[in-house]
Amino acid sequence: MTSETSTRTRLPTWVTSFGPQIIAALIVGLGLGLIAKYTGHTEETPTALGATLATIGSSYVDLLRAAVVPLIFTAVVSSITNLRAVNNAARLAGQTLLWFGITALIAVSIGMGLGAIFQPGANSNATGDDYTGGTGDWWAFLGGLIPANFLGLEASSSLDDAGDISTGLSFNVLQVLVVAVAVGIAALKVGKPAEPFLNFNASALAVIQKVLWWIIRIAPLGTVGLIGNAVAVYGWDTIGALGKFTVAIYVGLALVLFAVYPILIRAHGLSVKQYFSGAWPAIQLAFVSRSSVGTLPLTQRVTERNLGVPRGYASFAVPLGATTKMDGCAAIYPAIAAIFVAQFFGIQLDFGQYLLIAMVSVLGSAATAGTTGAVVMLTLTLSTLGLPLAGVGLLLAVDPILDMGRTAVNVAGQALIPTIVAKREGILDHDLYNAKRTGDPFVDDTPSTEPVVDAELTGARA
Numbered sequence: 364m365t366s367e368t369s370t371r372t373r374l375p376t377w378v379t380s381f382g383p384q385i386i387a388a389l390i391v392g393l394g395l396g397l398i399a400k401y402t403g404h405t406e407e408t409p410t411a412l413g414a415t416l417a418t419i420g421s422s423y424v425d426l427l428r429a430a431v432v433p434l435i436f437t438a439v440v441s442s443i444t445n446l447r448a449v450n451n452a453a454r455l456a457g458q459t460l461l462w463f464g465i466t467a468l469i470a471v472s473i474g475m476g477l478g479a480i481f482q483p484g485a486n487s488n489a490t491g492d493d494y495t496g497g498t499g500d501w502w503a504f505l506g507g508l509i510p511a512n513f514l515g516l517e518a519s520s521s522l523d524d525a526g527d528i529s530t531g532l533s534f535n536v537l538q539v540l541v542v543a544v545a546v547g548i549a550a551l552k553v554g555k556p557a558e559p560f561l562n563f564n565a566s567a568l569a570v571i572q573k574v575l576w577w578i579i580r581i582a583p584l585g586t587v588g589l590i591g592n593a594v595a596v597y598g599w600d601t602i603g604a605l606g607k608f609t610v611a612i613y614v615g616l617a618l619v620l621f622a623v624y625p626i627l628i629r630a631h632g633l634s635v636k637q638y639f640s641g642a643w644p645a646i647q648l649a650f651v652s653r654s655s656v657g658t659l660p661l662t663q664r665v666t667e668r669n670l671g672v673p674r675g676y677a678s679f680a681v682p683l684g685a686t687t688k689m690d691g692c693a694a695i696y697p698a699i700a701a702i703f704v705a706q707f708f709g710i711q712l713d714f715g716q717y718l719l720i721a722m723v724s725v726l727g728s729a730a731t732a733g734t735t736g737a738v739v740m741l742t743l744t745l746s747t748l749g750l751p752l753a754g755v756g757l758l759l760a761v762d763p764i765l766d767m768g769r770t771a772v773n774v775a776g777q778a779l780i781p782t783i784v785a786k787r788e789g790i791l792d793h794d795l796y797n798a799k800r801t802g803d804p805f806v807d808d809t810p811s812t813e814p815v816v817d818a819e820l821t822g823a824r825a
Contacts, residue, residue, distance in 0.1 A: 385763045388583035396594025404595045413595045419588025436543045437568035442683035443547030458784045459680050470690040471724040474698030481611040484706030510538040589759050605761050608703050615695040616768045631786050640800045641669030642778040649774035653766045655685045671792030672781045684777035691769030697744040704754035
């Protein structure tokens with residue numbers, strides 16, 4: 364009887380699936396935002412509904428931002444210390460970072476070109492009240508790479524409307540990255556005495572990843588608040604502009620995934636079909652889960668077993684890529700987003716600012732996190748250019764839709780670069796790369812200690 368009752372009361376799969384939840388959240392948020400807009404909500408005179416939507420949206424963004432520092436620190440330290448198992452580690456690490464930068468530069472160039480072509484934020488009536496009017500300070504950006512303290516934390520105080528002093532903490536993402544790299548290298552040099560610290564770091568990373576997954580799961584609630592607040596504040600102009608912005612992002616993602624990556628693969632004498640058939644399980648999971656870190660175990664598995672990258676090298680390159688190789692989140696997205704925000708608020712960008720967008724995107728891609736990359740890069744890019752930070756909440760309203768495609772491209776690149784570097788260094792297993800694909804790669808993601816290929820688990824058959 365209990366079993367029958369359980370069967371009758373079980374919700375349909377489409378109700379509990381993440382995609383339908385996001386679509387439903389967008390519809391609900393749009394409806395609530397319009398209600399708030401036409402019942403008199405403004406930023407100066409907020410209504411109860413409008414204030415609630417704004418609080419929900421901003422709280423979700425704060426949750427994401429709170430996870431950035433611990434995630435970047437633990438993931439980067441863990442990635443660097445995985446080099447212990449790699450021969451010729453310094454050369455492999457250098458090649459990996461070089462190709463991370465090359466592909467990021469290509470992606471950000473595509474993003475800026477599409478931003479200029481699509482003009483996604485043009486013809487808006489919004490004004491950028493918090494625009495600083497600057498052209499971007501190169502020296503301030505480069506000087507910001509030097510850590511002011513261990514975690515790059517910065518304190519600021521301000522007076523609120525009641526005349527009370529409030530103090531808040533913020534962080535510089537690039538400084539966190541610099542600290543994490545230094546700690547990781549130091550742990551490698553120390554050797555055995557650093558093992559307890561590295562074990563603790565690995566455990567902390569696993570815990571943080573679990574917490575981040577919980578944050579991802581409540582994204583539909585955050586979407587309701589973000590899209591609702593954007594519509595309530597900016598009205599119908601927001602809907603049309605965000606639609607054009609979404610189209611521009613997906614065109615850019617498609618160009619990178621289905622044009623740039625195949626060109627690089629063919630340029631290295633590899634089969635495009637074999638790459639996509641081998642990496643597709645991870646790309647598909649990334650699209651659904653919206654998390655490079657959450658997809659990391661499968662990405663590493665297909666990189667090793669389907670694409671033929673040696674395990675010692677893959678255990679360094681793939682985890683590092685999960686937090687630093689973000690052609691979707693950290694290259695295409697911030698480039699188009701910065702142009703969108705400037706156009707939306709009627710601000711003209713000059714040539715120097717376009718160059719600064721490229722620089723911030725390429726360097727900043729090394730400081731993104733596998734589940735918070737969009738928040739990090741959008742804030743970093745807008746603040747560096749002096750553009751209105753109101754654009755963060757505006758664009759995050761449609762972020763779940765964008766994040767599916769962005770994460771798929773991120774993960775595709777995280778599998779691609781180790782494959783290219785392994786090919787260039789002569790350590791790629793061509794038999795595995797060219798093996799016939801069969802079986803179900805989702806059956807088990809438990810790392811195997813056997814050197815042989817399990818066709819049922821990996822989709823490859825010799």
